Amino acid sequence: MTLRATIVRPDARIVVQFSCGAASAVAGKLALAQYGATHDVQFLNAFLASEDADNRRFLADCEIWTGRQFTVLRDEKYGADVQNVFLRERYLKGPHGAPCSKLLKRRLLDAWKKPGDVMVLGYTAEEADRLEDFRERNPDRPVIAPLIERGLGKEDCKAIILRAGIVLPYMYRAGYSNANCPGCPKGGEAYWRAVRVDFPEVFEARCQVQDELGPGSWFLRYRSGPRKGERFPLRELPYGPIRRNESLPSCSFFCEMAEADIIHKEPTA
Ligand code: SF4
Known part of the structure; x- marks a missing residue:
């Protein structure tokens, strides 16, 4: 390129x-x-x-x-x-x-x-x-x-x-791929399993936010089974593979600038 x-x-x-x-x-x-x-x-x-x-x-x-x-x-x-x-x-x-x-x-x-x-x-x-x-x-x-x-x-x-x-x-030394906040919503299911193990108090705090805000705040989805595609709360996170180094985007001013510009340029319906 x-x-x-x-x-x-x-x-x-x-x-x-x-x-x-x-x-x-x-x-x-x-x-x-x-x-x-x-x-x-x-x-x-x-x-x-x-x-x-x-x-x-x-x-x-x-x-x-x-x-x-x-x-x-x-x-x-x-x-x-x-x-x-x-x-x-x-x-x-x-x-x-x-x-x-x-x-x-x-x-x-x-x-x-x-x-x-x-x-x-x-x-x-x-x-x-x-x-x-x-x-x-x-x-x-x-x-x-x-x-x-x-x-x-x-x-x-x-x-x-x-x-x-x-x-x-420390976050790198703990096995994560960047120095984002522990419990970053940009992470997926396997990342959140790692957070549940490594930072249980952060995991619980995010669960409490979802308890208060309700289903509209759920962001993970079932990827298989009869409920495939449905969102579920962090409290119901199924057990499975743990991945600390999931390549979630590192958190910067710039990714949000890009996102904001994408939003700005999206055609309105
Ligand atoms: S998006 Fe950025 S500020 Fe928000 S939790 Fe993740 S690392 Fe922290």
């Missing part, structure tokens, strides 16, 4: 959205190496009370690694807590994704960004098609993807972090 290049204007800010994951850390480090001497490179992160606490340690280690102080934005309306978002917005996952990343991340970015900012995407080599989709849907939004430009995959990023002497965030 031939990738289109982004023209970076000399006065553009280069904005790295740091999600506390290995890919965004390496993408930011590469962007800094390429543009640090010529451009204003900013690292941006949204604090989430619902993420594993070790994400903050990883951020601090990456500040030392890059020699930059990261800007950390924090939602006030929901206490930066996904559980509050689910209860107040009255859903956990809709046709266009989870409400938490939009309300706890995207909204903060919208208030912070300036026209002309060039966003650094942490898409990996495995995600080149996502980059092209993003560019097609957002022709006016300049983005660069240093990992794709260099052919770096997810495992390469983890190896680079380890070689830099930085301990990966």
Whole structure:
């Protein structure tokens, strides 16, 4: 696949959205190496009370690694807590994704960004098609993807972090594929079985949200048997395979930006 290049204007800010994951850390480090001497490179992160606490340690280690102080934005309306978002917005996952990343991340970015900012995407080599989709849907939004430009995959990023002497965030060490909040509604059945085992208090909290909100908040479906296709609550999650490294999308400002643009461009019925 031939990738289109982004023209970076000399006065553009280069904005790295740091999600506390290995890919965004390496993408930011590469962007800094390429543009640090010529451009204003900013690292941006949204604090989430619902993420594993070790994400903050990883951020601090990456500040030392890059020699930059990261800007950390924090939602006030929901206490930066996904559980509050689910209860107040009255859903956990809709046709266009989870409400938490939009309300706890995207909204903060919208208030912070300036026209002309060039966003650094942490898409990996495995995600080149996502980059092209993003560019097609957002022709006016300049983005660069240093990992794709260099052919770096997810495992390469983890190896680079380890070689830099930085301990990966706890969620990776626990076997998950990114540093998302435990109990992320983007995950599927096998992921939720892992959450039930590893984070029983989070699993119970999400069950309690569904107890309160009722069937409209159920997002998993039976995949076989007489009730195939029907939704069911987390409390009725059948026992079966457990998969921690299910490749659910890592949570960033950007996936929600893409989702928002998809929503915006969907034809109305
Ligand atoms: S990681 Fe999942 S639960 Fe956490 S903010 Fe993102 S979408 Fe929501």
